[in-house]
Amino acid sequence: MRTGFLLAAVAVLSGCYDDPTIIYGKPLDGMTFTVTDPAMGIYPNTSVLDDPNNPFALAGVGTETKWQIQSGADPVAAYYAWATVLANGPYGEAQYYVALNLAAIYQRGLADQASLAETREMAVKAYQSVLDNFPDAVTYDASGTIAYELVTPAYKGVVELGGTVAGGWVMVKTSSGADRAVKP
Secondary structure (H helix, E strand, C coil), X not given: CXXXXXXXXXXXXXXXXXXXXXXXXXXXXXXCECCCCCCCCCCCCCHHHHCCCCCCCCCCCCCCHHHHHHHHCCHHHHHHHHHHHHHHCCCHHHHHHHHXXXXXXXXXXXXXXXXXXXXXXXXXXXXXXHHHHCCCCEEECCCCCCEEECHHHHHHHHHHCCCCCCCCCXXXXXXXXXXXXECC
């Protein structure tokens, strides 16, 4: 399968196809991000489900499909996948990956010129949303077995994008010397 392929094609059509448009109606690589709502993809906003550029708005995103898109498609497609997941059933891991992909869109210049600065602001707000709304959020390694918390990378994401972390969060060093975001 080519980059950007979706497992949904296998489940729905019982075979592998080289064209992701079979399920979602548009290619999932080479997309350009355009901000249609500056709160889109930031909990509790669900406007991504109405965005005409969202290839997942009508079909949704499956449990395994989001990971295939995250690892194999470009950040714009991954953003839309995770933002759709977040809008349909909010949880911290989805919010974190929305932020991560917004940051990648900004850093790689994958937004149209009018949306680029706003994309950075959206990424900062999405990372902050992890801290504010999902402080116990975790994700798993590639084996799916070892969970790690997401507040520390969310905190670092805000800082790396030039934002200011709000809500009383601070970065401390653990006894092993690792960074850890905490809210005293």
